[in-house]
Amino acid sequence: MRKAPYIALAVVGCAALTLVAVLGAFASPNTLSRVRALGEFILYNTFNVFSKRWWAGSPEAVTAVLWDYRGLDTIFETTVLYAAVAGCVVLGYTSLLKRGGGRDEAGRGLTVVVKAATKILFALILITSVNIALHGYITPGGGFAGGSTFAIAPLLVIAAYSTEKVVRMGFRFLSSAVVRSAGLLALALVVLSPLIYYGFVLQNQLKPNSGFPGYPAFLGSLFLGGSLLYLNFAEFLVVGMEYVLVFLAFHFIDKLMGGEGSG
Amino acid sequence: MINAVVDQVLLYVGMALVTVGAVYDLIAGIGMVRFPNFFVRLHAATIGAVGGAALPLVGIALIALASDQLGPYRFGVCAVCLLTAAAILITAPTGSHILAYAAYKTHASPRKPCVYDALRKFLEEGEGG
Amino acid sequence: MNTAHVLSWFVPAVTSIFLAAFTLYIVRVVRGPTLPDIVLAIDCLSYDLAVFVALMSLYYGTPFLVIGALLLSLWAFIFDVFVSKYLVRRDLGAGSGD
Numbered sequence A: 001m002r003k004a005p006y007i008a009l010a011v012v013g014c015a016a017l018t019l020v021a022v023l024g025a026f027a028s029p030n031t032l033s034r035v036r037a038l039g040e041f042i043l044y045n046t047f048n049v050f051s052k053r054w055w056a057g058s059p060e061a062v063t064a065v066l067w068d069y070r071g072l073d074t075i076f077e078t079t080v081l082y083a084a085v086a087g088c089v090v091l092g093y094t095s096l097l098k099r100g101g102g103r104d105e106a107g108r109g110l111t112v113v114v115k116a117a118t119k120i121l122f123a124l125i126l127i128t129s130v131n132i133a134l135h136g137y138i139t140p141g142g143g144f145a146g147g148s149t150f151a152i153a154p155l156l157v158i159a160a161y162s163t164e165k166v167v168r169m170g171f172r173f174l175s176s177a178v179v180r181s182a183g184l185l186a187l188a189l190v191v192l193s194p195l196i197y198y199g200f201v202l203q204n205q206l207k208p209n210s211g212f213p214g215y216p217a218f219l220g221s222l223f224l225g226g227s228l229l230y231l232n233f234a235e236f237l238v239v240g241m242e243y244v245l246v247f248l249a250f251h252f253i254d255k256l257m258g259g260e261g262s263g
Numbered sequence B: 001m002i003n004a005v006v007d008q009v010l011l012y013v014g015m016a017l018v019t020v021g022a023v024y025d026l027i028a029g030i031g032m033v034r035f036p037n038f039f040v041r042l043h044a045a046t047i048g049a050v051g052g053a054a055l056p057l058v059g060i061a062l063i064a065l066a067s068d069q070l071g072p073y074r075f076g077v078c079a080v081c082l083l084t085a086a087a088i089l090i091t092a093p094t095g096s097h098i099l100a101y102a103a104y105k106t107h108a109s110p111r112k113p114c115v116y117d118a119l120r121k122f123l124e125e126g127e128g129g
Numbered sequence C: 001m002n003t004a005h006v007l008s009w010f011v012p013a014v015t016s017i018f019l020a021a022f023t024l025y026i027v028r029v030v031r032g033p034t035l036p037d038i039v040l041a042i043d044c045l046s047y048d049l050a051v052f053v054a055l056m057s058l059y060y061g062t063p064f065l066v067i068g069a070l071l072l073s074l075w076a077f078i079f080d081v082f083v084s085k086y087l088v089r090r091d092l093g094a095g096s097g098d
Helices: A004-025 A029-045 A061-069 A071-098 A112-136 A145-159 A162-166 A174-197 A228-262 B002-034 B038-066 B071-106 B117-128 C004-033 C035-060 C062-088
Strands: none
Touching: A029 A061, A061 A071, A061 A228, A071 A174, A071 A228, A112 A145, A112 A228, A112 B071, A112 C062, A145 A162, A145 A228, A145 C062, A162 A228, A174 A228, B002 B038, B002 C004, B002 C035, B038 B071, B038 C004, B038 C035, B071 C035, B071 C062, C004 C035, C035 C062
16 A cells, blocks of 8 residues: 555656657647757857857857846846745744844754764865856856755755754854845846946847957956856855755744744 | 877776676675665665775776777866765765664664674663663 | 777676666665665665766766766765654754754
């Protein structure tokens, strides 16, 4: 009888796959060819050094689509996430104020072995996440992936030690919120600064009818990826700190509820 | 000339390591299915992680150094493979340890076919004395 | 020297052995009577998947796949730690004692 959930899951999964296949079969060939033309345009122009009219200055086409060709979508996604986390932050901060600091007795955490391994892996995760974020315009990855990877590090510390340890390490509630807002501000700055030169919003490289010469794409023979590098780093800060804020807020809310519940 | 020989040696040593690792992994899989309870299966998991994952990754790092397909990226692939092998050598024993700790402490897994339980004896003596 | 030629038969051959091990681990994941058994088998699966990704990166000659291997090995560890924490404390990071 305990196999019933697995069977139900398998049936639902098969049904979903079949649905996707059927929907794909009914797609109009006209739409498909138009989509293909768009893909060909992007692949042809993303890193076309010989015809720079529509190029993005980044060898990674996915990041170019995310931050250049369809940049507004990503900006809106970031804004939606920011607004969603804002509610969480308000709740968490209210709980923190009601508790008066929230520095209670720390939990004992797990064994010494896990704590030692966590110390080593914390540095490894930090380096990997920054790498993913900063190389987002050359390799698969980018700000969102890097930020999500970064969030694993405090999560690991929460599990191996306690949430108080994360706070003591410097991920304080208010400073995390400030860094997150600073990241969003930097993002807006990079997006809007071409307007000063009579360019376009979200402009990356030199475009027709624009006074903005574009962000630097090369430093000697080194790729710089135009605005994508800065946008990725800003997004990394925003997403990483948002995850930390959500963990901390859940902790404080949980503590407040537990404190009220048990007396 | 000497480069070609070094590449050949790296390739064959790497292939040997990967093959040995695959055999280790198969043995670990058989152990994982056939061993009677969780605490015995920890042995199989250790073989699967250290012999079946870290060793082949070292082999892949050597093959990547000799690979002509990867071009200038082969040093990067080699470094990431070695780093992953090192990470597995840190994480696999720690993960097994903490799982065993939790399973033993909370009685989450039955200790049914038990030959000798030194830890229980130790704990009982500690409580007694 | 042509490593691509050697790898074109070597990687599928080794991958088939790894896939046999995968199947055995999956048997344990499905049958595993308790939570630690399932987690242990999924750990082994993740480590093997890291090897699999690295092998694919060699086979197709694309260096970017290999980043996933590192993350997979870290992910398995985090999975272990969280399940253990769940088992020991029954609540994550609340630090509210035993």
